[in-house]
Amino acid sequence: MVTMRDRDIQRLEQEVRRLQRLLQEVQERSANHVALLQQQLANKSQHIERLQAKLQSQQDYEKIKTELRSLRTLMQTTDDVSTEVKTPEFHPSVGKEEVLNESSSSSSSSLSLQSFIKEECDSGGDDDGCEFDTTRLAQQVKEALQRLNIGQRVFGHYVLGLSQGTVSDILARPKPWSKLTSRGKEPFLRMKHFLSDEHSIRTLSVIQERLRGILVPCVRPPDVNSDDVIRKILDQSRLQMLDGDDDDDGGSDGDASDNVIRNILQQAKHEMQTPATNDTCDAPVRQEEEDYGTLEPSVQSPVDFVQSIIQKVKCELDEDSEPSVSPCSISRSFQTLPADPDQRAQVFSRSEENTETRERPRSCPTAVSSSFELQSLDLDTFSITQRVKETLMINNIGQRVFGEEVLGLTQSSVSELLSHPKPWTKLSLKGKENFVRMHLWLQDPQKKPRVILSPQERETLMAAYQTEPYPSPYTVERLAAQLGLQTSTVSNWFYNHRSRIRRDGFSEPLQTRTFQNPAASRPVSDSLVRIKQEPSDGDTEEDADLQREQHSHVSVGVQSVMSVKREKTEDLSDL
DNA sequence: TAGCAGTCAATATC
């Protein structure tokens, strides 16, 4: 009996131990499972955090979408401007309103320039009825640009289709409407239209902001020039290097640029491929493709828009990221020499006066021979240096001047370069640039330099103008000889001077002012000259009108247009 | 053909 009970107890004890083990195993499994779940939870939490961060970073999606639309609009309209701006006369029916205002496709409230002009003119019944206060208009535009922090360059390019300098000129000295030709009226119509179209203003503001943000504006229409030639050569060289070897100090720049381009490309592609926004974009940018080449395989419309962005960004990044490669100086005055040795010496001596303030020559588009044959990338550096040395010697040009003006190098560097030229294949990208510059400089010796008149020369011309505003050919020749200038330079100066005096008379604001000599940006003693205002009996009606206007606007200044015209009339009378 | 209006773009200036 006792034995049976002991056996039962023993069995029960075994059972308890088994259950305890089982319990322990379950507990361990549960703990592991809990740990696993906790780990998964942590992972999920991290994932959620990442997603939230991503969501946060993409909150400007709508804004970017809007900007891309704006950019697309401008891509289209810029092409329109670049072609239509060459139209010599303004034809309201032709619709240059494409500039910026074509955004009406997304803004039904936008007025077209055509309808705008019609509305403005309807009150008068014909063109004469369009009477704008150009001074006020210019002032309003200046204020708007200032308020929105929009530069004249961007405004001129996208809205007016004009260069920055012209915009500056028009805004600073607007002619009265009645004195403008139909061509001259066009920028003012555009300004008026721009001011009246909130969408255009907003779009331009966005673009300016965008350009200032990540890109450098490339507002000048692309053209074929020496810079392009060198750029192509160097690009080709870089491509070869990337394919062949890694001896390229410019490679990192290129990679960085391409990464940025790729990012924008992806963003733009995504934008364009989204069904909701995949509207038609039937403006292929063939011209830009030709100008800049393509980064990606060609794509069909509507992704042509993407292509246009690539080209634009490529252009902008190229200009921004490769300053050392940018072939800046080729077209500057020292790139080429006048045919006449005396003039060459004069050009260099004149420019030498200013070399202290000059840095590496800047970019300037000047056409060079399109048959330029440097694409072979196999320049004879020894021959080039020999020819450069000979040219410098013949023209008595110092290495210092040549280095500063053509290569952007010091005299010692020029000396080293000319004395010990490396073979082309051993040169780095930057080293090749110097030889390309020298080669172009040698290739195009007939190009005229930009003349910069000295204060003394201006003074002489001004004095001559005082006595003879319409100089005879003999006087022009005499002045040219006296100053060592070309006769065309003297003639141009007189044309320009008369033109600007007239313009300044027109554009003068109502208050009395001191009339500045065009040369007055320099401290020239004769910048203030008393103006003649008394009318002349022999004046025509137009002259009288001109005089009234002048009389009401100008009290002191350079010799007036009335006296100029009067003298001309007197000359004719004498004849 | 001279002169002009309008403009570009290199350069100066701020």
Add this chain to the structure above:
DNA sequence: GATATTGACTGCTA
């Protein structure tokens, strides 16, 4: 970097 100046040019007109 943005703006102003100015020599040179184009296209038009008388």
